Amino acid sequence: MNGLTSDDYKEAIMVQDACNLSGVVHSFSKVVSRIWEEARVRGESTDWVNRHPICVLYADKILQLAGGDDFTNYQRAYKACHERSQR
Numbered sequence: 913m914n915g916l917t918s919d920d921y922k923e924a925i926m927v928q929d930a931c932n933l934s935g936v937v938h939s940f941s942k943v944v945s946r947i948w949e950e951a952r953v954r955g956e957s958t959d960w961v962n963r964h965p966i967c968v969l970y971a972d973k974i975l976q977l978a979g980g981d982d983f984t985n986y987q988r989a990y991k992a993c994h995e996r997s998q999r
Contacts, residue, residue: 915953916946916966924969933977940970 920943930936943966951961961967979985 916943916950920946920966924966927970927973930973931977933974936970936973936977940967940974943970 923939923943927936927939944961947961947964947966951957951964954960975981
C-alpha cells in the first residue's frame with residue numbers, strides 16, 4: 913500500500929498557486945487513488961473521500977481555474993455540452 917504522506921498534504925497546499933488546470937487534474941488523479949486506499953483500510957465511504965481535506969482543496973482549485981464559481985459560466989458550459997452531446 914502506498915498510503916498518504918505529508919508530501920500529499922503539502923502538494924494540496926502548493927497546488928493552490930497553480931494556473932494549469934491539466935496539471936492540477938493529473939496531480940489530483942494520482943493522490944485520490946491513495947486517498948481511496950486509505951478509505952478502504954479505514955472502512956470509509958465515498959462521502960469520506962469526497963470530503964477529505966486534500967479532495968476539498970483540489971476540487972476548489974479546479975473550480976476556480978475552470979471559472980466555475982460563476983453560475984452563468986456553468987450554465988453556458990452545460991448548455992454547450994448538452995447541445996454537442998445531441999449531435
